[in-house]
Amino acid sequence: VSDNDTTLAQELVNPLHNADIADLFELVDSDERAPLAAALGDLVSADVLAEMNEHVREDLMDALDASQIADLTEQLDTDDAVAIIEDLEKGEQQAVLAELDAEDRAAIESALTYDEETAGRIMQREFVAVPEHMMVGDLIDYLRKNDDLTTEFWEIYVVDPAFRPIGTCQLSWILRTPRDIAIADVMKREQSLIPVNMDQEEVALRFQKYNLISAAVINDDGRLIGMITVDDILHIVEDEASEDVLLLSGAGDGDINEPIRNSYIARVRWLIANLATALVASFVIAIFGAAIEQMVALAVLMPIVASIGGNAGTQTMAVSVRALAMNELTRSNTRRIIGREFRIALLNGATIAVLVGLGTGLVFANPMLGGVIAVAMLINIVIAGFAGIFVPVMLDRLDQDPALASSVFVTMITDTMGFLAFLGLAVGSGMVSL
Amino acid sequence: VSDNDTTLAQELVNPLHNADIADLFELVDSDERAPLAAALGDLVSADVLAEMNEHVREDLMDALDASQIADLTEQLDTDDAVAIIEDLEKGEQQAVLAELDAEDRAAIESALTYDEETAGRIMQREFVAVPEHMMVGDLIDYLRKNDDLTTEFWEIYVVDPAFRPIGTCQLSWILRTPRDIAIADVMKREQSLIPVNMDQEEVALRFQKYNLISAAVINDDGRLIGMITVDDILHIVEDEASEDVLLLSGAGDGDINEPIRNSYIARVRWLIANLATALVASFVIAIFGAAIEQMVALAVLMPIVASIGGNAGTQTMAVSVRALAMNELTRSNTRRIIGREFRIALLNGATIAVLVGLGTGLVFANPMLGGVIAVAMLINIVIAGFAGIFVPVMLDRLDQDPALASSVFVTMITDTMGFLAFLGLAVGSGMVSL
Structure with missing residues (x-):
């Protein structure tokens, strides 16, 4: 497409949806993105930028100056404009804001005063709010006459004189109601x-x-200041759930478009933490060095105890992390879930203990060794179950993300306790000595 | 609450939203659920059941007979009714269907003919479709007059005489348009x-x-037969993302309300699979038994190589699995992502190799051992990177869920290759002999 044939490229891309054009940029190599943008020209609209992966967008934004970025963001709803501007560096942010017209600047500056990842950042300031005594007919006339109202809304909010929301009204209810009924009689008073x-x-x-399809956002005084719509929520649900998968594995942002340097830093940090915890397990083995020298079968079997224990711990941990994320695991039912x-x-422990115990006893013709590994396996799987629920719940109570680091701690516990139980029992049973 | 004081219980629960009443059932022990339902009486409406976790709902449904279930489902939209009926056993399903009135029965039976987890199961049959020549004013009159239309819709579909969708119209656009404009001039022709x-x-x-907020569902002839709304999609996004976390860890359904028997079967299967793969790693160690007997430090260090390699593999795997799930990793960019x-x-490998190599060389006063573990670490982390992307991509190409089983395969590869590289290099360097 990018053989300098600009017209052909534009013809091919023209019928595509904005989201598909954005995808196109994500698929090509990062050094082809600027030429592609140049070739497509005006087809790379503000809406295309809004649909784009943030890392890919940053690639393109670097080539634009502040006034070009300002022009683009002015065409967007506040929530999309904020999403683009919040990723810029401080200095560039100021330059872009200076280029915006006063109204847009005020809206975006006020959004930026809220913390990242809060309602204030994701809400849009364009919404429809009406007083409760308004008739359905008057409302329809009001909507028809005011050209500067947003066209993208699914519900209208009914407010009292102090602009506090007192009800919500789906557009379908309005359309199905005669003109002479008051909004107050159509709206739902129960709100979120x-x-x-x-x-x-x-x-x-x-x-x-x-x-919910949309929800009213209120400030500390209870006044209506914005609206969040479900299409933005869909992306948040996806992102937060992905975050759990990626945090559990210590993969950081985990975006395939993230610069390699960022990915490296995010991941190597966890590998180093893992190195520290692996040392604990090694230390346990070192204590039993003499025992291993007497019976090398212990070294052969060690990874089985650790690996299955780790897997059992990870299973419980995944269940706990998701239940915490969905508010299903609360103080009132923690005891029951444990x-x-x-x-x-x-x-699980009994099943695996029998299999491993019998197998080991037969293969090594050593029933005592089979018994030792069976008991160690059972102990380690039970400990894994507790660790898998205890570590995420503790992190959650300490206001940390339970997905973060749970994996490293749980594996440390299952590795260490597995080796300790197995080698300790081998010594305790008199099979080997220290 | 459940001290037999029915009136008090009802008073407390009455102001709650249906979803909150459903949550209440999830929080109490499973043997308290039936008494709670009895105490709450009519407050446990069809909508409360629809909001409930499926395992909790099954607990309650067991106490109901077919005609009671039929009465409840008749109050729901088809998609919610199908969600309840599809979980029943075959015989009970037939009994409930027989109790439904003809129209509902036909709708639900036709939904059940589609495969589980397809659009046909999650769509509702209640929607608004109009011909394109209709005027906005006529449409509003039509909506006001027809009492049996659904009240929950966000967009209307415009269809041709063969009932094929030709456009979609947001309700906000209709409300903002004068009565004498044709729907065809307001609707968006670009549709999904x-x-x-x-x-x-x-x-x-x-x-x-x-x-999207809603989307039209069409049959093989292109005729409009149903509608899917975004509120149902929100649950699917959450479920599918959770599924990835849980499948990766081999925790099955992973629902804290799932019966213990089901959880046990789902999890122990993967532990046994893990046992089989751990045997491969043990086999590698067994080959090097003589080497370990000569230098027990090898046994002490082995878990470090395996553990960090496993973690590195899991990181790459989590990134690949999420990218595959979001259609970001496709045939056209696999090579670039690899x-x-x-x-x-x-x-990562170079960083960890330097740290582990130096540490080992110093602690054991054995630079050769430091060199061996450094090279083994680098090799294992690079192999982990390939395995973490190769295994999920292969499973995806074979039409399997890439999250399923990836973890067990990747860990097997990193354990085995880690031990092989480390012990093999130890022998190859002449430090120990076989």
Whole structure:
């Protein structure tokens, strides 16, 4: 496409949806992105930029000056404009803001005063709010006459004189109601109001739980200041859930478009932490060096105890992390869930202990060794069950993300306890001596 | 709450949203659920059941007979009714269907003919479709007069005489348009039509990519037969992303409300698979038994090589699995992503190799041992990088879920190759002999 045949490129891309054009940029190599943007010209609209992966967008934005960026963001709703501007460096942010017209600048500056990943950042300031005594007919006339209202809304908010939301009205209800009925009689008074400082993950849970399409955002005084729509929430749900997969593995941002330097730094940090925890396991083995010299079969079997224990711990941990993320695991049922995991661990532990014990006893013609590994396996799987639930719950109570680092701690516990139980029992049973 | 004080219980629960009442059932022990339902009586409406976790709902449904279940499902939209009925056993399904009135029965039976987790199962049959020559005013009159239309819709579909969708119209556009304009002039012709057999994960990706609020579902002839709304998609996105976390760890369904028996079976299967793969690693160690007897430090250091390699492999795997799930990793950029992961692996490998090599050389006062573990570490991290991307991509090309089983395979590769590289180099360097 990029053989300098600009017209052909534009013809091919023209029928595509903005999101598809954005995808095209993600698929090509990073050094082809600027030439592609040049070839497509005006087809790379503000909406295409808004759809783009942030790392890919940064590649393109570097080539633009502040006034070009300002022109682009002025065409977007506040939430999309903020998403683009918040990624810029401080100096460039100021330059772009200076280029914006006063109204847009005020809206974006006020959005930037809220913390990242809160409702204040993801809300848009374009919404429709009306007083409760308005008639359905008057509302329709108002919507028809005011050209500067947003066209993208799914519900309207009904507010009191102090601009505090008192009800929500789906557009379908308005369309199905005669002109002479008051809005107050159509609206639903039961609402899910979102405080402007609420964490976006919490906002997403509200949308899921109450099946919301849009929600009113209020400030500390309870005044309506913005609206969040479900299409933005869809991306947040996807991102937060992906974050759990990636944090659990210590892969950082985990975006395939992230610069290699960032990925390296994010990942190597966890590998080094893992190195530190692996040392603990090595230290345990070192204590039993003499025992291993007497019976090398212990060294052969060690990884089995550690590996299966680690897997069992990871299973429980994944379940706990997701349950915490979805607010299903709370203080009131932690005890019950621990009991549940303990019973599953006993069942799993008993099954694996029998298999490994019999297998080892037969292969090494040593029933005592089979017994030792069976008991060690059972102990380690039960410990893994506790660690898999205890570590994420503790991190959560300490206001840390339970997905972060859980994996490294749980594996450290299962490795160390596995080696300790197995080698300790081997010595304790008199098979080998220290 | 459940001290037999029914009135108090009802008073406390009455102001709660349906979703909150459903949550209440999830929080209490499973043997308290039936008494709670009895105490709450009519407050446990069909909508509360629809909001409930499926395992919790099954607990309650067991106590109901077919006609009671039929009464409840008749109050729901087809998609929610199908979600309840599809979980019943075959015989009970038939009994419930027989109790439904003819129209509902036909709708639900036809939904059940589509495969699980496809658009046909999650769509609702209640939607608004109008011909393109209709005027906005006539449309509003039509909506006001027809009481049996659904009240929950966000867009209307414009269809040709053969009932094939030709455009979509947001309700906000209709409200902002004068009565004498034809719908054809307001609607958007660019649409995302969903084939009825499309996998729900694919449907969710469409919604995310094109920021959809609702989408028309068409049959093989292109006729409009249903509608999917974004609130259902939100649950699917959450479920599919959770599924990846849980499948990666081999934790099965991973729902904390799942019966223990099911959880045990799902998890122990993967532990046994893990046992089989751990045997491969043990076999490698067994080959080098003589070497370990000569230098027990090898046994002490082995877990470090395996553990960090495993972690590096898991990082790359998590990134690949998420990229595959979001359609970001395709045939056209696989080569580029492999190159990217290779470079990150080299950086990570070199960093860890230097740290581990120096540390080992100093602690054991054995520079040769330090060199051996450094090279083994580098090799294992690079192999981990390839395995972390190769295994999920292969599973995906074979039409398997890339999250499933990737973890067990990748760990097997990093364990085995780690031990092989480390012990093999120790022998090859002449430090120890076989």
